[in-house]
Amino acid sequence: MKLGGSLARRRRSRRDKSRGPIAEASNGRRGQRGYSRLWFSVLMLALVGWFGGYLITTQFIFPTPPPPGDLFEVPDIRGGGLATARERLMGAGLILGEIDSLLHPSVPEALIIGQSPLPGQVLRPESQVRVTVSLGPQLRSVPDVLGLTEDRAQVVLASSGFLVSKDTVEADLPRGNVLEVFPPPDTVIPLPAEILMIVSTGPALVAMPLVLGLDREEALILLDSLGLMVSEIEEVFRFGRDQGVVVEQEPASEMELERGTEVRLKVGMSGGVVE
The missing domain is CATH 3.30.10.20 (Trypsin Inhibitor V; Chain A)
Known part of the structure; x- marks a missing residue:
């Protein structure tokens, strides 16, 4: 076994051990930078998508209306006829629109009783004003x-x-x-x-007069003046002063009777009953 080779291997082993933590830290930093770049890219794509959608929506799908030109105030055309209303609207830069009608108890026929929009509102040129015309009372x-x-x-x-x-x-x-x-x-x-x-309320009522003791003719005249009709006169036997006068009457005196009511009398006569 060579002594020099063993020493070389030990040195390499020490270098590798000392490099391990540094390499791992370096790899961690590279991973964090990769995630940051990814999230940044996603955020930028989202912003670009939102902005593009906004432009498409506002410019093509729901475009902003053009700024209005001159606006004209709606005149009060109620109480007049259609010809007058048409002239006034034309003078105000507007036109007469739909015409409705209805019965009205107090406004004469052919006069305008309502309008839409109401007076004082503003409209674009050539806008229509709807009116309601009276048909007069029913x-x-x-x-x-x-x-x-x-x-x-x-x-x-x-x-x-x-x-x-x-x-x-x-x-x-x-x-x-x-x-x-x-x-x-x-x-x-x-x-x-x-x-x-x-x-x-029906015929006028009269009070039946007291005709007892009156001569026959006097009783007839009085009853006739009150509108009462004598339907029957019966002659009955009487003595003395009762002869020739009314001795009984029906209805009784003071009764309230309608004109035309029938009255029956009995008159005293001498010599018995005469039919």
């Missing part, structure tokens, strides 16, 4: 309810869209029947409207 003919009962007439008028008020008056019609309506039947009027209904 017209309805007054139904004929004369002679109907109050309740039935009320239903007919209300179902036709009218408001109903009532007054009463004495009349020959039965109590509760309709005598008149104002405006008269078949009159065409705008809704909403009120109809005045005149309802009968």
Whole structure:
């Protein structure tokens, strides 16, 4: 065995042992630098992708609208006709758009009652303004309810869209029947409207007078003046002063009667009963 070769091997072994930690540290540093470069590359790619997507979206998919030119204020065109509205809109750099219509209880026909956009807002040139035009009030003919009962007439008028008020008056019609309506039947009027209904309270009532002791003719004249009808006069036997005068009456005095009510009388006569 050579002494020189053994010494050389020992020196190489010592050099290799001393180099081991240094080499490992160097390799670790190289690995960290590799990871840093990788993350930096990924971050740069993400930024480039985001920026590219933003450009594509804003420039091609959803491009920013061009800056507006002159803006015109919407005038108030309510209360006028379509011709006037068209002229005013043209003067303001706008045009008349869609036209709607509806019934209105108080605004006359053909007048503008609404617009969109509202006055004071601003629009681009040649923008449209939508309007709503009144067709005027709804017209309805007054139904004929004369002679109907109050309740039935009320239903007919209300179902036709009218408001109903009532007054009463004495009349020959039965109590509760309709005598008149104002405006008269078949009159065409705008809704909403009120109809005045005149309802009968029946014939006027009169108090049955006391005719006992009156001569026959006097009793007949009095009853006739009150509108009461004498339907029967029966002659009965009486003595003395009861002859020729009314001795019985039906109905009794002070009863409230309708005009035309029938009255029966008995008149005293001498010599027995005469048919």
